[in-house]
Structures are given as structure tokens and as C-alpha cells.
Amino acid sequence: MGSRSRQVTDLSPIPRTDTGQDDGTAAAGDQVVGRARFRERLARSMFLVPAAAYLLLFFGYPIVKNVVMSFQQYTVTTFYTGVAAFVGLRNYAEILSSDLFSKALLTTVLFTSGSIIGQFAIGLAFALFFRRRFPLGGVLRALLLLPWLLPLVVSGTTWRWMLDPDTGVVNTVLRGLHLSSSGIPWLTDTSQALVSVILINIWVGIPFNTAILYGGLQDIPPHLYEAAKLDGAGPLASFRHVTWPLLRPVVSVVLVLGVVYTLKVLDIILVVTGGGPADATETLATRSYELSFQQFEFGRGAAVSNVLIVLSLLFALVYLRANRRARNI
Amino acid sequence: MLFPVYWMVNASLQPAGNTLQGGWFPFPPDFSGYVTALRDQGGNLVTSLVVALGSVVLSLGLAAPAAYALAQFPLRGTNLALFGILVTQMVPSIVVANALYSAYNDLGLLNSYLGLILADSTAGVPFAIIILHAFMRSIPREIIEAARVDGARRLRVFRSVVLPLSTNALITAAVFTFLFTWSDFLFALTLTTTETVRPITLGIYQYIGAHTNQWNAIMATTVMASVPAAVLLVVAQRHVATGAGSGAVK
Numbered sequence: 001m002g003s004r005s006r007q008v009t010d011l012s013p014i015p016r017t018d019t020g021q022d023d024g025t026a027a028a029g030d031q032v033v034g035r036a037r038f039r040e041r042l043a044r045s046m047f048l049v050p051a052a053a054y055l056l057l058f059f060g061y062p063i064v065k066n067v068v069m070s071f072q073q074y075t076v077t078t079f080y081t082g083v084a085a086f087v088g089l090r091n092y093a094e095i096l097s098s099d100l101f102s103k104a105l106l107t108t109v110l111f112t113s114g115s116i117i118g119q120f121a122i123g124l125a126f127a128l129f130f131r132r133r134f135p136l137g138g139v140l141r142a143l144l145l146l147p148w149l150l151p152l153v154v155s156g157t158t159w160r161w162m163l164d165p166d167t168g169v170v171n172t173v174l175r176g177l178h179l180s181s182s183g184i185p186w187l188t189d190t191s192q193a194l195v196s197v198i199l200i201n202i203w204v205g206i207p208f209n210t211a212i213l214y215g216g217l218q219d220i221p222p223h224l225y226e227a228a229k230l231d232g233a234g235p236l237a238s239f240r241h242v243t244w245p246l247l248r249p250v251v252s253v254v255l256v257l258g259v260v261y262t263l264k265v266l267d268i269i270l271v272v273t274g275g276g277p278a279d280a281t282e283t284l285a286t287r288s289y290e291l292s293f294q295q296f297e298f299g300r301g302a303a304v305s306n307v308l309i310v311l312s313l314l315f316a317l318v319y320l321r322a323n324r325r326a327r328n329i
Numbered sequence: 330m331l332f333p334v335y336w337m338v339n340a341s342l343q344p345a346g347n348t349l350q351g352g353w354f355p356f357p358p359d360f361s362g363y364v365t366a367l368r369d370q371g372g373n374l375v376t377s378l379v380v381a382l383g384s385v386v387l388s389l390g391l392a393a394p395a396a397y398a399l400a401q402f403p404l405r406g407t408n409l410a411l412f413g414i415l416v417t418q419m420v421p422s423i424v425v426a427n428a429l430y431s432a433y434n435d436l437g438l439l440n441s442y443l444g445l446i447l448a449d450s451t452a453g454v455p456f457a458i459i460i461l462h463a464f465m466r467s468i469p470r471e472i473i474e475a476a477r478v479d480g481a482r483r484l485r486v487f488r489s490v491v492l493p494l495s496t497n498a499l500i501t502a503a504v505f506t507f508l509f510t511w512s513d514f515l516f517a518l519t520l521t522t523t524e525t526v527r528p529i530t531l532g533i534y535q536y537i538g539a540h541t542n543q544w545n546a547i548m549a550t551t552v553m554a555s556v557p558a559a560v561l562l563v564v565a566q567r568h569v570a571t572g573a574g575s576g577a578v579k
Contacts, residue, residue, distance in 0.1 A: 046394075051395035054391050055414070062427070069431075142562060145562060147331075149508060150555050151555070161340065267515065271537070292423075305421060305423050309420065319419075
């Protein structure tokens with residue numbers, strides 16, 4: 001992409017015909033050409049300016065503001081007085097020293113890694129499964145996308161009801177199969193709740209993994225498999241020597257995107273457990289939300305979310321490297 | 330994988346008192362949940378529709394010209410701009426909400442359609458630029474050059490050549506932007522404080538807080554909130570996977 005635009009610039013910045021038409025006169029003299037070139041540039045920039053302005057206002061400003069806020073004592077009184085004293089690193093010192101933060105960090109790591117491993121493993125299995133052609137395979141594959149397209153609030157609400165300890169269908173089935181006599185306290189037990197939200201998030205993420213990995217599998221030339229077969233490779237060997245190496249760029253993209261998206265998941269946790277019981281499902285994202293919008297400690301909320309940004313950006317960098325490698329192959 | 334979806338529909342068709350036991354099949358179907366849901370949440374559905382459509386218009390209006398410029402004009406810094414747009418997709422929404430809350434408070438944009446549309450488009454604008462850019466790059470330069478030689482001006486070329494050629498990509502971007510906004514929960518939760526402008530996602534959230542004994546109405550609301558996803562699946566099924574793919578991998 002870069003090479004193409006450079007090529008065009010080298011040929012001629014502005015085609016002759018342009019200037020003639022835009023002015024309505026034949027180009028004559030450097031001054032006219034210069035002015036035409038300026039108008040041309042102006043006309044071009046008008047295509048970009050609105051989107052650039054929007055992105056600056058709704059991403060640039062919030063990021064800067066968030067950093068500034070994290071150094072301020074920005075609380076509910078700020079909204080009345082307009083005053084937010086700068087407190088240096090106090091917000092960071094406070095959040096980093098609180099038990100809740102380290103617990104939330106650990107929960108974030110568990111939630112993210114658990115979700116990613118589950119989503120990816122099952123997503124890959126589905127993708128491999130759908131590669132074989134069978135009747136209604138296409139329809140099934142499309143239907144499988146549905147859980148991913150549903151609003152997260154909808155999925156969360158449905159699961160919350162299904163996992164209800166007393167009346168939920170999951171426990172009803174477990175009791176019916178005599179796998180558990182009293183039912184599992186999915187959402188009310190501190191050790192169980194995190195497992196539950198991870199399972200729900202895995203369910204939400206499987207379709208995305210399947211769709212992208214399936215696309216990657218489609219791009220592997222079939223003759224490679226035929227060649228592997230001729231060499232006497234079984235299904236396992238051809239997966240190891242053909243599928244996996246060729247799929248790897250797509251795999252890294254899926255994994256990193258998954259991490260970046262999972263780090264910021266809020267909807268499911270807020271809807272299913274609200275961060276409870278006893279903060280068992282509190283992640284950095286929900287912690288930041290609670291500090292800012294329930295305790296109105298915007299400064300500290302901003303500090304937590306800045307930690308989240310740094311984590312995301314780290315993975316974003318990994319992603320972009322993986323992406324570049326994917327494009328080169 | 331699809332059982333939760335079935336269970337949601339099943340539950341929405343159970344009578345109110347019976348739901349806690351939960352029959353396996355909704356026979357005979359009872360629509361009282363939908364009656365209650367429409368009465369309580371109908372307005373919120375309309376709000377979500379207005380906000381989502383507004384966000385589609387805004388996102389495409391901003392993204393289409395920008396994607397065209399990035400794809401077809403010889404500009405310096407194109408790669409850097411695309412890099413920046415990719416990175417914006419990774420900024421957690423809570424960061425945006427955190428900062429917008431105080432700005433909106435000063436500007437009087439809390440509890441307004443405009444405020445929600447603007448905030449919700451943070452998902453749509455970068456995504457639409459990436460999708461449209463990937464597509465518009467593949468429009469042969471000759472077609473555009475030919476139109477220009479015939480005397481059409483830049484804007485005219487964009488409107489009558491580039492946009493019609495990009496219909497499929499525009500539909501994909503529109504459909505996803507609609508779905509992003511329709512599904513938004515965080516901005517609805519943080520940037521609205523009264524009931525004047527209340528999207529359906531927030532409506533469901535408050536429903537489960539208040540009426541846990543009326544699961545059939547709650548589930549009827551979730552079914553209605555799922556309609557756009559279902560419609561999308563039928564109408565634009567083919568675009569969905571490729572759209573997701575190009576948003577992610579391009």
C-alpha cells in the first residue's frame with residue numbers, strides 16, 4: 001500500500017488536466033499553477049478534515065484528559081466548583097497500594113487468559129470442523145455467528161438467568177442427571193463466580209475465533225494437503241506441518257485482538273455479577289467504572305483506566321507486529 | 330452453542346408465574362411477556378433505533394470521504410493515519426466515557442440523543458474507515474481518472490462514481506456500525522442519568538435490577554433487543570464474516 005502511493009507521488013503530484021478543469025482556464029504561468037495546486041490540496045483535505053476532527057475530539061481529547069485527570073483530585077465536587085487540585089502521583093499511589101487493585105489485576109489476568117484459551121481452542125476446533133463440507137454446513141456456520149452478534153447485555157442477562165442457583169436451567173439439568181444434588185452456586189459463590197463469567201465470555205467469543213480462523217483455513221492452498229498426503233502424512237501430521245505453520249499469522253492476530261477486546265469487557269461482568277460476590281469478579285475495567293461512576297472518584301478511576309490503556313497498547317504493539325508479519329506472508 | 334438463544338426465546342413465551350420452573354417448550358405460547366415488555370420498554374427500543382441510525386449516518390458521513398482520500402489520494406502520512414485509526418479501536422470505552430462525562434456535563438450533552446450518537450460513533454467511525462479504505466483501495470484508478478477527464482469534479486466523482494461502486498462495503502460498514510451502537514451499554518450507562526434518553530440495553534439492565542419476578546418480560550425484551558442481530562444474520566450473512574475479517578486482519 002505504501003509503495004503504491006509513493007509511486008503515484010513520484011509520477012506527478014497533480015495531473016495537468018486537473019488544474020485546467022478546476023480553474024476553467026488553461027494552465028499558464030507558475031502563479032496559476034501554484035494557486036491551482038493550493039486549491040487542489042484544499043479540496044483534498046476537505047475529505048479528511050471532518051473525520052480527523054472527530055477522531056481528535058473523541059479519542060485524542062479523552063486520552064489526554066484521562067491522563068490529566070489521573071493527576072487531579074477530580075471528584076463530584078469538581079462538577080460544582082470546577083476546581084480539581086493537582087495531587088501528583090497520589091491517585092496512582094493509592095490505587096496501586098490498595099488490595100482491591102492487585103486483586104482486580106489478578107482477576108483481569110485470569111479472566112483474560114481463561115477466556116482467550118477457551119475461545120481459541122473451541123473456535124479452532126469449530127473452524128477445522130466446518131472445513132469439511134457437509135449438508136447445511138454453511139447454514140450452521142452462519143447460525144453460529146449469532147451469539148457474537150447479540151448485544152452483550154442480552155447474552156449476560158440470559159446466562160444470568162440460566163445460571164440462577166435455584167431456578168436456572170443449568171442446575172436443573174445437573175440435578176436431573178444426578179451430577180449435583182444441590183446444584184452449583186454459579187454466581188453466588190466467590191470461587192465459582194469468576195469461572196462462570198469466564199465461561200460466558202468464552203461462549204461469546206467462540207464465533208469470532210471460528211469466523212476468522214475459518215477464513216484463514218480457506219486461504220491455505222488445497223494442493224499442499226494433497227502433497228502432504230502423497231508424502232504419507234496422516235491428519236495429525238498434516239495439521240502440524242501444513243495447517244499450523246500457514247495459519248500462524250492469523251492465529252497471532254486472533255489472539256492479540258482477543259486479548260485487547262477481553263481486557264475492556266465490562267458489560268458481561270456488570271450484568272451477570274456486578275463485580276461481586278465480594279469483588280470476586282472485579283476486573284480493572286469494572287474497577288475503573290466503579291471508581292468513576294459509582295464513587296465519583298474520577299481521578300482514581302482515570303488512573304486505573306490508564307493502567308488498562310497501557311496494557312492494551314502493549315498488546316496493540318504486539319498486534320501490529322503480528323499484523324505486519326501476516327501481510328508479508 | 331445455540332441453546333442459550335433457544336432458552337431465551339422459550340422463556341419469553343412462558344407465562345409470568347410459571348417461568349421460574351421453566352418448561353422445556355413454550356406450548357402453548359404465552360405472549361403476555363411481550364405485552365409487558367412493549368409497554369415498559371417500547372420507548373427504549375425507539376430510542377435505541379434513533380441513536381443507532383443517527384450513528385450510522387454520522388459514521389458513514391465521516392468515514393466514507395476519509396477512506397476515499399486515504400485510499401486514492403497521494404498523501405503523505407497515509408500509513409501513519411491508518412496506524413492511528415487501528416490503535417483507536419483498542420482504546421477501552423471506559424476511558425472515553427470517563428473523559429466525556431465531565432465534558433458532556435459542561436456542554437449539556439448528558440441525556441441527549443446527540444451526545445449518545447457522538448459517543449457511540451467511536452466504535453463506528455474507525456471501523457468504517459478501515460472497511461471502506463480496504464475496499465476503495467481496490468477501485469481501479471483508471472475509472473476515477475476517466476471520470477475526471479470527462480469533466481466531473483472531485484466531489485462529483487466521489488458521489489457518482491466512488492460511492493455507487495462501494496455499495497457493498499458501505500452496507501457492511503453500516504450494518505456493523507448499527508450493531509455496535511445498538512449493543513452499546515457502557516455509554517448508555519455512563520452518559521445518561523435520567524429516563525429521557527434510555528437505550529434498550531440500559532432498559533434491560535434496570536429491568537433485571539427491579540423485576541426479577543418477571544423473567545418472561547425480561548426475556549421478551551432481550552428477544553426484541555436481539556432482532557437486529559438476527560436480521561443482520563439473514564440479510565448480510567455473507568458480509569459478516571468477511572467484514573469481521575477485514576476489520577481485524579487488514
